[in-house]
Amino acid sequence: MTTVRLRRHGNSVGITFPAETCIRMGLEAGQELTLIELSDGVKLVRRSVALERQLQLAREVLQEQADALQELLDQKGRT
Template sequence: MHALKLTQIGNSVGVILPKELLARLKVEKGDTLFVTETPDGLALTSFDPSFEEQLEMGREFMREYRDTFRALAK
């Protein structure tokens, strides 16, 4: 567990992430982080949750038209 202190950054408030936390998130300066609400609270991740939704839609499409894709592959 990491305790992070809120700090003034210009007209905003932010947190400074320690190097080890950045390494665990596999992010660096300039990368985008996403905050999602979970049953246990908030989650901070470098993974874009909307991208997962798009992947799942693609998977469903491919399942639905599996036979068509097989025929096209021949």
């Protein structure tokens, strides 16, 4: 396990990855990663445009169907 340190970069905070990790994981400067917040920490994964599009479509469907989903929840709560 490798430990990294958070460093201030202007108003943000950044992580510097060891060179060995970048080589092993195929990471390059300027590459975008997706940050996933977990209950016990964070996870960084390579950015996937296809996955981001799928998640956006799922959010749109959920917003469009919010009333129907709420009705189903209400009915379930009454049984």
